[in-house]
Amino acid sequence: MLTDRTRLHIALQKSGRLSDASRELLRDAGFRIQSGKNSLTARVENYPAELMFVRDDDIPTFVSDGACEFGIVGQNVLEEFALGQADLGYDLLAELGFGRCSLKIAAPEATPYDGPQSLEGQRIATSYPRILARFLERNGIDATIVTMNGAVELAPRLQIASFLCDLVSTGATLEANGLRALDTVLESQAVLIRTRRPMDDVRADIAAGLMSRIDGVLATKESKYIMLNASSESLKRITDLLPGAEAPTIVPLHGRPGHFAVHAVCQESVFWETLQKLKLAGASAILVVPIEKMML
Numbered sequence: 001m002l003t004d005r006t007r008l009h010i011a012l013q014k015s016g017r018l019s020d021a022s023r024e025l026l027r028d029a030g031f032r033i034q035s036g037k038n039s040l041t042a043r044v045e046n047y048p049a050e051l052m053f054v055r056d057d058d059i060p061t062f063v064s065d066g067a068c069e070f071g072i073v074g075q076n077v078l079e080e081f082a083l084g085q086a087d088l089g090y091d092l093l094a095e096l097g098f099g100r101c102s103l104k105i106a107a108p109e110a111t112p113y114d115g116p117q118s119l120e121g122q123r124i125a126t127s128y129p130r131i132l133a134r135f136l137e138r139n140g141i142d143a144t145i146v147t148m149n150g151a152v153e154l155a156p157r158l159q160i161a162s163f164l165c166d167l168v169s170t171g172a173t174l175e176a177n178g179l180r181a182l183d184t185v186l187e188s189q190a191v192l193i194r195t196r197r198p199m200d201d202v203r204a205d206i207a208a209g210l211m212s213r214i215d216g217v218l219a220t221k222e223s224k225y226i227m228l229n230a231s232s233e234s235l236k237r238i239t240d241l242l243p244g245a246e247a248p249t250i251v252p253l254h255g256r257p258g259h260f261a262v263h264a265v266c267q268e269s270v271f272w273e274t275l276q277k278l279k280l281a282g283a284s285a286i287l288v289v290p291i292e293k294m295m296l
């Protein structure tokens with residue numbers, strides 16, 4: 001099938017850990033997606049873009065080759081791909097905040113470990129041989145890498161290797177297999193990538209529109225609108241405490257001389273600790289509300 005060159009193509013994982021959150025991100029950006037889960041492609045009804053549902057391992061290749069202009073993939077998969085390339089064919093545009101996991105060295109509970117030197121001369125099973133090879137090289141360790149495509153946690157029981165290097169999130173899979181995490185090789189989350197292949201002007205415009213909407217969604221995810229009251233003496237201390245807020249709006253409170261309402265967009269998470277500090281600094285009637293849309 002020839003792809004439609006007047007539309008953008010976005011590669012997403014078909015079914016797996018990143019599928020739902022990838023679609024949700026696009027929906028939050030206002031893109032209406034037509035198809036159900038079993039189709040291999042879907043049109044965006046209200047934007048000249050088409051989604052291609054593929055295995056996550058293929059996403060870096062499709063984007064580098066320009067078959068898809070954009071892709072959403074885990075940094076672990078992207079890094080493993082990149083380490084096998086002489087030149088990169090994509091740019092990393094944004095970290096998306098989901099699909100967080102770590103690539104960790106693990107071994108059966110009783111295996112002693114005093115840092116990477118304990119791996120010297122050992123066999124380590126992994127689906128990420130290039131990332132593991134870099135970790136070993138950086139630590140000056142000589143070990144044998146055994147590449148497996150899945151079920152890496154079984155390697156010690158099968159006596160294929162005494163250590164493994166695999167993705168860990170909650171640690172439940174390691175625990176269920178009598179394993180313990182020993183070292184972190186890579187921290188990962190889903191990222192948005194764009195091809196380095198040149199686009200014609202029309203598609204470059206469509207791509208810029210898509211990016212601006214996604215940037216908006218990412219900015220609103222962390223951002224909150226904060227409102228509070230403060231006296232003139234506490235204003236400076238309070239505005240200094242507002243996380244990631246530029247130029248708050250400060251207006252006098254009607255009928256309360258020397259008192260002000262402070263409104264600000266905070267572009268970082270607002271934690272309970274921050275609210276407590278604001279209160280101690282003299283703020284009252286503190287409200288934190290989510291922001292639905294933002295265009296920067």
Ligand SMILES: Nc1ncnc2c1ncn2[C@@H]1O[C@H](COP(=O)(O)OP(=O)(O)OP(=O)(O)O)[C@@H](O)[C@H]1O
Nearest residue numbers: 013016017018055056057074077099100101167169
């Ligand atoms: N336990 C986890 N928690 C959070 N994110 C994870 C976890 N495991 C993996 N991920 C992230 O999600 C990505 C996809 O994981 P998944 O297990 O669905 O991949 P897969 O089985 O290789 O799928 P595919 O069929 O597309 O090849 C991983 O590459 C990683 O970035």
Ligand SMILES: O=P(O)(O)OC[C@H]1O[C@H](OP(=O)(O)OP(=O)(O)O)[C@H](O)[C@@H]1O
Nearest residue numbers: 017150151167168169170171172173174
């Ligand atoms: O630390 P945890 O929260 O237990 O998560 C880790 C597990 O999650 C991933 O596999 P997944 O469940 O996606 O299945 P897969 O191996 O079939 O891809 C990963 O490969 C680990 O096995």
Ligand SMILES: [Mg+2]
Nearest residue numbers: 055056057058
């Ligand atoms: Mg895969």
